[in-house]
Amino acid sequence: MTTETTSVPALRAPGAGLGLLDVFRRRHLLALLVRKEVQIRYRGSILGWLWSYVKPLTQFAVFFVALGIVLRQGETIGYYALYLLSGMMIVTFFTEAFQNGTRSIIDNSALIKKIFIPRELFPVASTLVAVVNTLPQVVVVFVIALISGWQFSLGAVAAILLSLLIITVFATGLGMLFGAVNVAFRDAQSFVEIIGMCAVWASPVLYQWHLVADRVGEGALFTLYSINPITAAVELSHAGFWMPLHPKNGLVLPNLVPASLAGLAIAFATLLLGQFVFRRLEGRFAQDL
């Protein structure tokens, strides 16, 4: 113990950190990194932030007209466009966060090679940027649901928040994992794009879950399908935005509560794995980049 208050700090090894905990400690920098990305996104455009609302609205209009009316999907599934949009939003959020996280280390190579800052900041910032970009979509979906007769319930709001939480944690973990691998093997980037392409089909976004259950039965294969954290998150979003409207053929995953908890557990396990692999590889980032 030192008795002196002005005692000199201890000698320590530079660059040794606490991983994700350091990100929390450097939250001022994290906020600035996120703000930088968000700010430059719509630099020099007249509509600026309005574009983030125009995009999901257009998507909704396309779904409503092309799939709902022309292809008559709306006759079998009530509020079909809202069903699509509320699920699509979750998958888009996931792929954006995951892909940006995977590229985050090499995108910031100039910084990583020259100045030491906790490198976990970059994948975490990527996820937060995706969160910020997703919020307008959440607003659009919410307003459409309200217009369609959505009624407040604690369960619905909890489902929506849990859905976003699962994706946030899951995508951050995967972003750290693949972002670290991507430094040495740029193949990770291409691989992740393919995962993004499959993610839409691996969860009930463009169809309803029971189509899968009809094919594979409700056995082990279906369990595998439903513990995919993205499936859980998509169904939670359906449960929050779409089910309260009492749509025709309104069904969500049976056992949604255990499936969500399993999804959340897997998301956190992925985050731990991501952190572990990231720490193993980060010592070589600056020299391999």
Add this chain to the structure above:
Amino acid sequence: MLKTSEPARTDAVVVDGLRKTFTLRHTHSFKETFLAALRRKPLTTQFQALEGVSFSIKQGESVALLGYNGSGKSTMLKLISGVLSPDEGKVLTRGRVAGLIEVGAGFHPDLSGRENVYLNAAILGMSKKETDALFDDIVAFSEIEAFIDTEVKHYSSGMFLRLAFSVAIHTEVDILLIDEILAVGDEPFQQKCLARIRGLHDAGKTLVVVSHDLDMVSNLCQRGVLLRGGSIAFDGDSKEAVAMMRAG
């Protein structure tokens, strides 16, 4: 109980038996790797950038790190700042380290000067409060007040360097690592930077300076460490180190 009676003479940087090896890859695609393996050519070679370097720097000391191109100076600074990690041996530092390996590494061309000052200060470890308090000084030092709200991409390269250097030199640190960045800006600005660095030294900060301007750096620092091919060839008075380097 720790003995803290002589804080000015404690070690600020301790480098002990430091070894840094880089792997140089000779193949860059699957096909090349395959062909090279067939012909039994080596896929990689090991390159020793630093081989068993030991020295320590006392608090408040100013040290010039000298050596020819590729002798391992920047590698050394990156190891001290934590950007690189040692393969063998250890590096220890005391207090806050700011490595000015390159000014403006964290600058974004699409952000204004003001936004970049805040971002870069945060990267160098300053809190929002500290940056708020120093902001006017930083801008005044860079002498580009009129352009502070302009996007950095419209700056001249000298203006860019002035602002970046100004942020870096105002960060609150105990150990300042400076790599080749004294060549920024025009003559009057260089003099101002040197004066500022001398001021930091007088205030008891520890400095490690890398520069190829040998006269300047031997005037700025008392001690010189000469690196040659990854190991220390001389460690002592900076003037002698420069003389030895010139002698080859």
